[in-house]
Amino acid sequence: MSRICPFLCALVLGAIAPALVAQAPPAPAAAPAPAVAKVDPASLPAVVAEYKGGKITKEELLSEVQYRARGLAGMGVQVAADSREFYSEVLDMMLATRMLFAESQALGLVPGDAEVTSEFAKIKEQFGGETAFRAALAQQATTEEALRSDLKENLAIQKFIATQLVPTIKVDEKEARAFYDENAVRMVEPASYHASHILLRVENDAKPEVRDAVRARAEALLAKVKAGGDFAALARESSEDPGSQEHGGDLGWVHAGQAVPEFEQAALALAAGALSGVVESPFGYHLILLHEKRPERTVPFAEARERIEQVLSEEHLRQLIFDRVESLRTKAEVKTFL
Numbered sequence: 001m002s003r004i005c006p007f008l009c010a011l012v013l014g015a016i017a018p019a020l021v022a023q024a025p026p027a028p029a030a031a032p033a034p035a036v037a038k039v040d041p042a043s044l045p046a047v048v049a050e051y052k053g054g055k056i057t058k059e060e061l062l063s064e065v066q067y068r069a070r071g072l073a074g075m076g077v078q079v080a081a082d083s084r085e086f087y088s089e090v091l092d093m094m095l096a097t098r099m100l101f102a103e104s105q106a107l108g109l110v111p112g113d114a115e116v117t118s119e120f121a122k123i124k125e126q127f128g129g130e131t132a133f134r135a136a137l138a139q140q141a142t143t144e145e146a147l148r149s150d151l152k153e154n155l156a157i158q159k160f161i162a163t164q165l166v167p168t169i170k171v172d173e174k175e176a177r178a179f180y181d182e183n184a185v186r187m188v189e190p191a192s193y194h195a196s197h198i199l200l201r202v203e204n205d206a207k208p209e210v211r212d213a214v215r216a217r218a219e220a221l222l223a224k225v226k227a228g229g230d231f232a233a234l235a236r237e238s239s240e241d242p243g244s245q246e247h248g249g250d251l252g253w254v255h256a257g258q259a260v261p262e263f264e265q266a267a268l269a270l271a272a273g274a275l276s277g278v279v280e281s282p283f284g285y286h287l288i289l290l291h292e293k294r295p296e297r298t299v300p301f302a303e304a305r306e307r308i309e310q311v312l313s314e315e316h317l318r319q320l321i322f323d324r325v326e327s328l329r330t331k332a333e334v335k336t337f338l
Contacts, residue, residue: 037084039338049091051332053102056094065090071140087338095336097153099328100321104156109163111155120151165320171309179308180301187299191256194291195267196249198234199241201284218278218285225275231289240284249289268293 041062049056068090069081079086104110111119127133137144180187198221202214221238225231232248239245256264262281270276270290279286 036080038080038082039084039087045337048338049095049334049336051095051098051329051334053332054098056091056098061087061091061094064094067141074139084338088336091336091338095329095334096325097157099325099332100157100160101153103324103328104160107160107164109156109159111152111159116148116152116155119155120148123147123151161317161321165317165324168320169313169316171312171316173305175312176305176308177301179312180304184298187304189255189294189297189299191294191296192253193256193267193293194253195251196231196235196289196291197241197244197251197263198231198239198249198287199244199284200238200286201240204282215278215280215285218287222275222278222287225287225289231275231287253294263288 041058044058044061046058047055048058048061065081065087069079069086072079124130124133127136137147198218200214200218200221202211206214217238221234224234232250235249236245239249241249244251254264254267256268258264259267260281260283262279263286266276266279266286267288267290270288272290272292274290276286276288276290279288
């Protein structure tokens with residue numbers, strides 16, 4: 001119960017996963033940290049946590065610790081999986097999940113079988129088929145039944161958060177303005193430009209005749225645009241950049257230094273509304289349409305406000321979840337024995 005594999009965290013929990021592990025603000029740095037305290041699994045008691053109506057056993061905790069450490073390692077995150085700190089964090093997560101799920105049950109927010117099946121099918125789709133999905137299960141050392149159980153639990157918690165906590169969050173203009181003023185450095189946006197492009201890809205080791213053929217295609221597209229062809233329509237038809245093709249080649253605002261030098265130099269040399277010639281970069285051949293250039297600037301409050309409100313709302317939500325879990329732990333008279 002409450003064992004969530006990394007891919008399920010990403011697909012199901014999304015933004016609420018960090019909230020479930022929210023901790024109180026860390027204390028200021030002081031003297032050098034002492035040696036990391038380690039846990040000897042053999043010395044753990046048979047029951048590592050008790051609360052009204054339930055308990056967490058040593059076997060459940062060890063399984064969860066191994067599971068999470070393996071999942072984090074798979075994402076390139078190294079942790080001291082044998083440290084007391086990691087064991088405590090995992091145990092706190094397990095308790096938080098159980099407390100919130102029990103609260104969801106009490107409010108009748110647990111999803112039915114049809115909803116779980118529907119969401120489970122979406123997860124399978126993320127892996128590109130049954131074979132890949134089964135391979136992922138094997139890699140994570142879990143089963144479809146365990147995954148369904150976790151999914152049901154997490155959907156219930158999501159509903160609890162969405163219906164009971166999120167509606168209570170309000171960020172007014174005064175709070176948003178204070179954040180804006182206190183974070184002036186973060187409101188400075190580097191020089192940027194808004195451009196669209198059509199990319200025809202060429203491999204770095206392509207033969208000269210292949211390069212010539214692709215460049216000829218780029219020149220033909222350039223001629224079509226110059227003759228009045230719709231740049232966005234041609235990008236949708238011909239561009240080989242999957243990130244912008246469906247948007248008519250629109251790259252949005254690009255900050256100085258984000259693109260490869262060949263592309264950026266050509267784009268910045270254009271006047272607003274101008275079209276480049278054929279530009280070669282390590283990716284292939286581009287046609288660039290520059291919409292607008294913008295120097296370094298301080299983003300005005302009116303433009304930053306929506307994002308600021310989102311950031312503050314997320315902070316408030318993390319605190320609300322932390323506070324609710326602490327309250328539920330107190331009511332459940334949680335005792336831990338690490």
